[in-house]
Every structure is written in structure tokens, then in C-alpha cells.
Amino acid sequence: MTSSCGACERDLEHGYLCPGDTLALAERLERLPKLFIELGLYLAPGSRPAGERVSSGPAGSRLPLNDTVLDLRHGGIALVLESWRSDIHSVRGWSEPAITGGLDYRVMHVCRWIGMQLEWIAASYPGAGDLAREVRDLEGNALSIVGAKPDRGRLLGQCVAVDASGVVCGAPIRYRNGDKVLVCSWCSYTYEERDFMTLYQLQPREAEQKEAS
Template structure:
């Protein structure tokens, strides 16, 4: 018998209960969007237009919010990547590549951890520590940005294929008044055929052959 590493619920086996596994999955899915939302809070709020202006000596203000800076340039990406590195080492795999923009690094690390969640919950003794750190990191970010805005209706996963033949796989959301497109790779879904490809998870090549 084991205990859930987060809530200490008794488990027949494994290291993370189903509820906390689901919670971790949802936090990992939200993390890239939360990371993007933090960008709007980097600069401290400007002085209100109706606020009295002092005639005394000018006082230098901090050009950026340090808490946001820590999360945007270090915190989120490094935490997720360090856990992904530890998971891959525990599985006997090579180390993950760390490259690209901070946004891309957060997305790739969060997505890769999500892809390993079944194994993490079942076989990774540090699963509770991982879940706890991700929860605390999300809480720190939400204390800055507040509740995330409604991201719309989930339609499916992006089926665009890049030059190397890898399917994007990011979730595509439908938002009122906005064109339907993948937030990650930028692929659009405007025509009826493109929408059917998205909704049914078909490859574009396969769909084209069927139409022909």
C-alpha cells in the first residue's frame, strides 16, 4: 500500500491518486497560457491620469515587476524542464533538448510532462513533489494575473504537420469573434474541409485523397 504524494490518500499502488493526477494534468495544460498572461504584468501599472503629480524630485521606479520577471524568465520554464529531466532520467531516457523561445520551452516541457503522467502517477516516487511544485507555481502566477479569461470551446487537437513530419497536437479553442487558428503553430481552420480535418483528427493528406 502507498500514499498519494500530494493528499496522502491511501492507494493500492502508485504514487498519485486519480484526482491529483487529473489536477496536475489540468495545471500543465494551463501553464503555457498562464505564462503568456504574465507578459501583460511585467511593467508596473502606470500612474492614473487623475492622480496628483508631485512637484518634488523625481523618484526612480522599478522598470519591471520582479515577481513576474522571476516567473517569466526562469521560474516556470526551469521548474518544468527540471522535472522533465528528472522524469526522463528515471525512465532511462536521454535528457530533453532545451532550446527555442521561453514560450516554446514552457509549452514543450508542460506537454511532455503531460504525456508522461500515466507513468508518473503509477511509478514515480516523486510524483507528489512534482504535483505540489506545479500547484504552487500556478498559485503564484494566478496571484498576479487573477483568474484566466475564458479560452472558449475546445474543438480538438491541431493536426498541422511541420517540415519534419511531426504533428502539432496543440489544443485548438474556438473563441467568440476570432478566427479559428492554433495558438501554438498558427495554422488556421477556415474552410469546411479544414474544420472537418480538425474535428475528426484526420491528416490533411488523407482528407485531400478522400476528396479527390
């Protein structure tokens, strides 16, 4: 019995999220904590990105707080991701997780936690497509404030390291010219230069089609 990807509707043999959308979701979860911290720089009234021209006219009242930034920092990103984490716990029959720490820590923690569940999410979670789309929208809203995402190098694929319980890491691994060693930002597994081509060849071809997403 075939199914379709909840994010792009591509046919799947099984599961709820195709490899390409799973990888794209992993990358967005990796970027969101950094974007969240950057958003905090835009909270001060009248704040402007460095280098933006300021009028030489008479000083007036300061600009109001950016409502979009407030929504993303105080209710958007953290609460949305934590609600997804709560639903995943519910579906899997796990107890409700405790929420602790400041907002920056909460976003980092929940992004990492969801990232570690991606193999199960793609294969077994009916809400996988909605999760992928909502995370994509959160990143898009954040980028509309802080600017376009930087060049992060060439995507080789997902980390294939396996932990003690048999779970594959799945974090995105990228190569930049001159790199001799690549270290996974999630599990710290190290890939030597001789491993690069093998790692790339092991990846599903759908990942290449998602590189521009």
C-alpha cells in the first residue's frame, strides 16, 4: 500500500514524510535556534540592523516595537514547537515533558529534541507533514526579519551515525571548500575526508531535489 508525503504529496511506499522533506525539516530545526537569538536584537524600540541609514533630521519619537518579532519571540516559535513536542509525546504514550529555562534555551532544546525524533516522525507520525510546513513557515517569518539564510556549504546528506539504542542521528551534514573533517553538530560524530563521497552516495536522491527549498 502506497501513501504520500504530508509536505509535498510525493508518493511514498510507507510513512508520512519523504527523505527530502525530512532532511529539509532537520536543517530548519538546526537553523531556528540561531534565528531566534537574532530576532532578540530587533526587540528594542527603534532598533535597526547594523549599517541601516538613519535620518539626519530632528529626533522624534522612537519607533514602536516590531509586532512580528514579539509574536515570534514571545509565543510564536517556542510555544508552537513545544506544542508539537507535546503532541508527539501524547501519540507515543509518553508523559508530558517539563518546560524549563529561558526562551533561547527552550527553542534550542525543543529543536534538538524534535530533530532526534525525525526518523520516527517521518515513518510513523501522522502530523509529520503539518509539522514540516509549520516549521518552514516559522523559519520564513524569522528570515523576513533578520534576512536571507547564509551560504552553509554543499549538502552531503544526513548523518548516518547510530546511537546506543539504534537510532540514526539524521542531522544535515554540509561540506565547504577546504574542509578535511566534518563534525555533526548534533551528535558530534566525525567524518574524515575519505568518508565524504561514501556519505554522499548513501543519501536518497530526493535530498538533492530539496536543496533549494
